Amino acid sequence: MNYPIEYVRNRFPALKRTYKGKTVVYLDGPGGSQTVVEAINAGRDYMMNGGANLHGAFPTSVETMEKISEAKDYVAALFNGKAEEVAFGGNATTMMFHAARAVAKTWKEGDEILLTELEHHSNIDPWKKEAEDKNVVVKYIPLDTKTLTLDLSSLDHLLTRNTKFVAIGLASNCIGTINDVKTVSDAAKKVGAVVAVDAVHGIPHFYVDREELGIDMLFSSVYKMFGPHVGLAMIKKELFDQLEPYKIMPAPDYTPDKLEIGTQNHEGIVGVTEAVRFISDLGKGNTLQEKIISGYDAIENYEASLAKFVRKELGKIKELTLYQAEESVKKTPTVAFRVEGITPNEFTSRMCEEASVFIADGHFYAYRLAEKLGIVESGSFIRAGISVYNTMDEMKRFVAGVQDIIKNK
Numbered sequence: 001m002n003y004p005i006e007y008v009r010n011r012f013p014a015l016k017r018t019y020k021g022k023t024v025v026y027l028d029g030p031g032g033s034q035t036v037v038e039a040i041n042a043g044r045d046y047m048m049n050g051g052a053n054l055h056g057a058f059p060t061s062v063e064t065m066e067k068i069s070e071a072k073d074y075v076a077a078l079f080n081g082k083a084e085e086v087a088f089g090g091n092a093t094t095m096m097f098h099a100a101r102a103v104a105k106t107w108k109e110g111d112e113i114l115l116t117e118l119e120h121h122s123n124i125d126p127w128k129k130e131a132e133d134k135n136v137v138v139k140y141i142p143l144d145t146k147t148l149t150l151d152l153s154s155l156d157h158l159l160t161r162n163t164k165f166v167a168i169g170l171a172s173n174c175i176g177t178i179n180d181v182k183t184v185s186d187a188a189k190k191v192g193a194v195v196a197v198d199a200v201h202g203i204p205h206f207y208v209d210r211e212e213l214g215i216d217m218l219f220s221s222v223y224k225m226f227g228p229h230v231g232l233a234m235i236k237k238e239l240f241d242q243l244e245p246y247k248i249m250p251a252p253d254y255t256p257d258k259l260e261i262g263t264q265n266h267e268g269i270v271g272v273t274e275a276v277r278f279i280s281d282l283g284k285g286n287t288l289q290e291k292i293i294s295g296y297d298a299i300e301n302y303e304a305s306l307a308k309f310v311r312k313e314l315g316k317i318k319e320l321t322l323y324q325a326e327e328s329v330k331k332t333p334t335v336a337f338r339v340e341g342i343t344p345n346e347f348t349s350r351m352c353e354e355a356s357v358f359i360a361d362g363h364f365y366a367y368r369l370a371e372k373l374g375i376v377e378s379g380s381f382i383r384a385g386i387s388v389y390n391t392m393d394e395m396k397r398f399v400a401g402v403q404d405i406i407k408n409k
């Protein structure tokens, strides 16, 4: 099936924006994607038609509860989980921070947790802070700076019978490497550890089957996936029921609401449904889940063709260093690089001013990666994050922009 790029682009009003007389090329999806029009309208309609708090006997309250419940159904289908395992919140970091306090309640001195060196710090610091408070040992699956993948060769030694918890990301938000979550979760299960996964950089690009990957706790953010700024957590029911989050009265005692403190962002949550529906509308099938899986297939194939072109063209430029794992390693269409003789920040400013290409620079909180590569002091990376709405023409504009800047350094 041909990817319906015109249909997709028409769903994103922000793509009409111009800068310096040219249509903007958005290449900062990993920092936050553009928002699909149905999600924008859903939030607006919610407020225009009358919003309300929960548990009222009047229509706007009843409708609010129905809409939140629908959003949870969609998230359940998105990850092959259950609606009663889904909690919403501000963003992924807040959800992890909050969940960390709860999951760490049973940790004690001498216990161990295992993290990785290829994480966004969101998926390190919440767990690490709890570990420090409890004198729990923190270990890391090392990043191999040559292969730009996690080195799993010592996994069996890193995991011991004291390991209580393992956290890993689906994919690097900086270099795109997709981690072998299944191997790590299988090994973690053997020692009885809880497995938490940061799905933030995965969900705009590929289907995530929570069951298949053996994930106990999953965290993500909908603004990276064509929707509004809403964070989410999906936690296996048995584990969720046992967790005792630090909560205050405006949160009930039961799963999953006990992780939702205070009144939620209702106008954002209604957009979550639309963000998932956007993906399912790109696919075929009889059930929502089948459509989501098929929609992700279409997205993956399309994005891979754009990323292949970009990686190949950038690879030809001798002044440019690409940071990417070898071809056999699965990657999201997120490309990190540096250019000799120009800082990443100068480079991205010029891309914006001279080519109207919006592209970001820095370490993107994949700090350990940048630190191990020794490039933090010199500005870390330039990152091109390709998304569902980008076109081959935009990729050509981007590559031409890179070549022009290098020619006129």
Ligand SMILES: Cc1ncc(COP(=O)(O)O)c(C=O)c1O
Residues within 6 Å of the ligand: 030, 031, 091, 092, 093, 094, 120, 122, 123, 169, 171, 172, 173, 198, 200, 201, 220, 221, 231
């Ligand atoms: C891989 C990854 N994890 C976590 C986060 C943090 O997500 P949030 O901004 O929703 O807290 C980000 C944000 O850039 C990310 O890319």
